[in-house]
Every structure is written in structure tokens, then in C-alpha cells.
Amino acid sequence: MAIVLASVVASVVVMASAHVAFAQPRAVPLPVVGATELVKWTPPSGFIEDVVAGDGDRIAYVVADAAAKAELHVVSLATKQEVVVDIAPITLHPVAVQLVGERAFVIGRTEDGMQIAALVELAGKDPRKPAGTALYKLGPANHITVIARDGKPRVAVHRTIATKERTRHDTQLFALETGRRIAAGRPLELDAAGANAKLALRVNHWSEGFTRAHGVTAGAWDRKENQRAPDAEASYDLVTGKLTRRPVADLFEQKRRFDALADAGGRTSFVRTKPDGRELQLWHANKVVAITLDQPFASYDPKSLIASVQPDGSAWLALKIDPVHPDAVARKKADPEYLDVFRVAIDGKAVRKARILATGTRHRFGVIGDRFWLLERNAGFDRGGKILTLYAPQ
Structure with a gap:
């Protein structure tokens, strides 16, 4: 009888233990891993525009409502002091901001898609030029871009005039x-195929704020050999009017490179996914480096890639976990939707620095010094967001 009772008790204990183990709740994913949240901004009304900038000790962002409000906020990260200026008289749709000492250069988009810009006073030390004063304005133009030219910061203003033929x-x-x-530049006329007959140049892509056109120029006729020389790669400087050529060493490499640069929207420094979707590439200073993540690339959604290339050729990038990537499907368990932030060295080696839980959300991403920011995008509205957060990797 004692033996039977002991068996029953043991069975009950085993069943109870199994029930307790089965009933244990799933581990809740941590909202932030590997980083410290430094500060968060949530405007009481309106939204934060996609454009966010900084200069190491300051961060600048714009609060707008897409109708009548556009406020530029510049916050000192050390003192938390904030300067707010009204930029609505300049633009209601800012697309770029760059801090210039106690001023800010603001680029905006007009309703017809053109761009305008102004240098805005932030300090207001001169009573004749209070904070928010536009010290000068540029545009409208097709493109307005801050570039480095001869080692100095310049603003390139690019305009196009279209006719039926060119x-x-x-x-x-x-x-x-x-x-x-500083310079008026030289005009460049292109036909419908993007070619200039006088220069024998067919443009493939642009760079440096549309001050340089890159493409292929036809080879000159060699009378002695009675044949035309091979086509050459060429670059035309619209500021100086100078055309430079260099031979094409590898036609296949040049074709792949030109295809990528034509899709880059005037950028020469960027991170992209190779067309086969199996690898990330870091492009900078006419060099391409394969990026090697310290995490399985197959775990991420390639379409979620957002990146920021630094002047020295290194980069930061963010990728979102695909919760049902192949390994997750194999183990029959979806992974949490983390947005993983990586630091990429100039040799392409990428180390994961932080993870931010991003279930069902989209973000804009950028870097200020050794810190990164995330702007949680608005749902159903492809402009701006409600929450801007600055993080420091641990």
C-alpha cells in the first residue's frame, strides 16, 4: 500500500512539474540591447520631419505639420539647452539641414518639386538679425547641395532648362x-539620350551636387591605324568646363559600376545590397568593399537596409530582423523584430553594436559622432515621425 501511494504521489509531482514548466511565460524581448537611450523627443503636436542633423555636441530636428508650421530645434547635448526658430517663412518642407556654427543652412522643397535654401541665424546676438533671420537665400533650383570643393564648404545650385530636343x-x-x-559654371547641353555631341560624351551619372557629369566618351579616330580608338570613361566638370578621360580597363567591371552609380541618385558614397541579394557593399571614393556582418545576413530583411557613410570611408548601418527567416522557420519559432545597428570598418568588417525592438515599426536612421538616432516613422504617412530617440552604444 505504501509503495502504491508513493507511486501515485510521484506521478502527481511529475505531472505538476510538467504543468508548471509548460505554463512558464515566454521570455519578453528586451526593448534595447547594447545601447543606452540618451534622450527622446516627442512633439505635443505635429510631427518630426525626416531631416535630422548634428555636429557632435548638438542635434537639430524640425517639428512641422505639413500646413503652416515648421520649427527648427537645435539642442545642446551637453547642457540640454534648446534653441527654437521659425523656418516656415523659408520652407514648410525641409529636406536637409546643416549646422554652420551659430547658424543653420536649411534646404526645402516647394510644392512644384523645386528646392530653395537659406542660411538661418540661430543666436540672434545682433538685434538687427534676430534668431530665425534668413541671412541669404538661394533657389528655386532643381537641386541645392552642400559639397566640399577645394577643401572648403560650398553650395552647389543646379538648374535645368528643357526644350523639345535637349x-x-x-x-x-x-x-x-x-x-x-564663387563660380558661375559652364552649361552642359544633353540630348534625349543624355549625350553631348561636341564633347562626344554620353552621361551615365552625376556627382558632387551635379557639378560633375560622368559617362563614356567616344574614342578618337586614329588615321594611322585607320580605326577608332576604344571608348573611354570620362568626367566633365561643369564649374571649370574641363573634360577628363581615362581608359576602360575592364568593360564588365565598368558596366556593373556604372549601373550602380546610375541608381545612386548622385551619391558616390553609399551602402547597397548586391543585385543577387546575397551581399552588402560599401561604396566610397571610387572603391567598393564587400561588407561582412558578424551576424547571419540571411536573418535580415534586405529591404530594411538604412546606412550612413562617414567621411573616412567607414559606415554605420541598420537592418531589421525578418521574424520568419529560414532558420526561424526551420525551428518553428519566429524571432523578435529587432532593428540591429552595425559599425562598419573601412575594410568592410561589420560588428553589431546595438539592438532596438521594432515590432511593426519603420525607422529613419542616422549618426552624430559616436551616437545614433532613430526616428519612428508615421504609419500610413510617408513623411516624418512622432518619436526621435538618440542612443549611445555601450
Whole structure:
């Protein structure tokens, strides 16, 4: 009888233990891994625009409502002091901001898709020029871009004039700090195929704020050999009017490179996924480096890639976990939707620095010094977001 009772008790204990083990709740994913949340901004009304900038000790963002409000906020990360200026008289749709000492250069988009810009006073020390004063304005133009030219910050203003047969491209350079015109530039006319007959140049892509056109130029006729020389790779400087050529060493490499640069929207420094979707590439200074993650690339959604290339050729990038990637499907368990942040060295080696839980959300991503920010995007509205957060990797 004692033996039977002991068996019953043991069975009950085993069943109870199994029930307790089965009933244990699943582990809740941590909201932030490997980083410290430094500060978070949530505007009481309106939304935070996609454009966020910084200069190491400050962060700048814009609160707008897409109708009548556009406020530029500049916050000191050390003192938490905040300067707010009204930029609505300049633009209601800012697309770029760059801090220039106690001023900010703001680029905006007009309703017809053109761009305008102004250097805005932040300090207001001069009573004749209170905070928010536009010290100079540029545009409208097709593109306005801050570039480095001869080691100095310049503003490139690019305009096009289209006719039935061709398009004329005009570029001017201005000093960023003063707005003084530095160069008027040389016009470049292109036909419908993007070619200029006089230069024998067919343009493939642009760079440096549309001050340089890159493409292929036809080889000259060699009378002695009675044949035309091979086509050459060429670059035309719209500021100086100078055309430079170099031979094409590898036609297949040049074709792949030109295809990527044509899709880059005027950028020469960027991170992209190879067309086969199996690898990430870091492009900088006419060099391409394969990126090697310290995590399985197959775990991520390639379409979620957002990146920021630094002046030295290194980069930061963010990728979102695909919760049902192949390994997750194999183990029959979905992974948490983390947004993983990586630091990429100039040799392409990428180390994961932080993870932010991003279930069902989209983000904009950027870097200020050794910190990164995330803007949680609005749902159903492809402009801006409600929450801007600054993080420091641990």
C-alpha cells in the first residue's frame, strides 16, 4: 500500500512539474540591447520631419505639420539647452539641414518639386538679425547641395532648362558661410539620350551636387591605324568646363559600376545590397568593399537596409530582423523584430553594436559622432515621425 501511494504521489509531482514548466511565460524581448537611450523627443503636436542633423555636441530636428508650421530645434547635448526658430517663412518642407556654427543652412522643397535654401541665424546676438533671420537665400533650383570643393564648404545650385530636343544643365557655386557666388559654371547641353555631341560624351551619372557629369566618351579616330580608338570613361566638370578621360580597363567591371552609380541618385558614397541579394557593399571614393556582418545576413530583411557613410570611408548601418527567416522557420519559432545597428570598418568588417525592438515599426536612421538616432516613422504617412530617440552604444 505504501509503495502504491508513493507511486501515485510521484506521478502527481511529475505531472505538476510538467504543468508548471509548460505554463512558464515566454521570455519578453528586451526593448534595447547594447545601447543606452540618451534622450527622446516627442512633439505635443505635429510631427518630426525626416531631416535630422548634428555636429557632435548638438542635434537639430524640425517639428512641422505639413500646413503652416515648421520649427527648427537645435539642442545642446551637453547642457540640454534648446534653441527654437521659425523656418516656415523659408520652407514648410525641409529636406536637409546643416549646422554652420551659430547658424543653420536649411534646404526645402516647394510644392512644384523645386528646392530653395537659406542660411538661418540661430543666436540672434545682433538685434538687427534676430534668431530665425534668413541671412541669404538661394533657389528655386532643381537641386541645392552642400559639397566640399577645394577643401572648403560650398553650395552647389543646379538648374535645368528643357526644350523639345535637349536639356541644358547650369551649375553655380556659392560660399556656404556668406552666400557669395564663387563660380558661375559652364552649361552642359544633353540630348534625349543624355549625350553631348561636341564633347562626344554620353552621361551615365552625376556627382558632387551635379557639378560633375560622368559617362563614356567616344574614342578618337586614329588615321594611322585607320580605326577608332576604344571608348573611354570620362568626367566633365561643369564649374571649370574641363573634360577628363581615362581608359576602360575592364568593360564588365565598368558596366556593373556604372549601373550602380546610375541608381545612386548622385551619391558616390553609399551602402547597397548586391543585385543577387546575397551581399552588402560599401561604396566610397571610387572603391567598393564587400561588407561582412558578424551576424547571419540571411536573418535580415534586405529591404530594411538604412546606412550612413562617414567621411573616412567607414559606415554605420541598420537592418531589421525578418521574424520568419529560414532558420526561424526551420525551428518553428519566429524571432523578435529587432532593428540591429552595425559599425562598419573601412575594410568592410561589420560588428553589431546595438539592438532596438521594432515590432511593426519603420525607422529613419542616422549618426552624430559616436551616437545614433532613430526616428519612428508615421504609419500610413510617408513623411516624418512622432518619436526621435538618440542612443549611445555601450
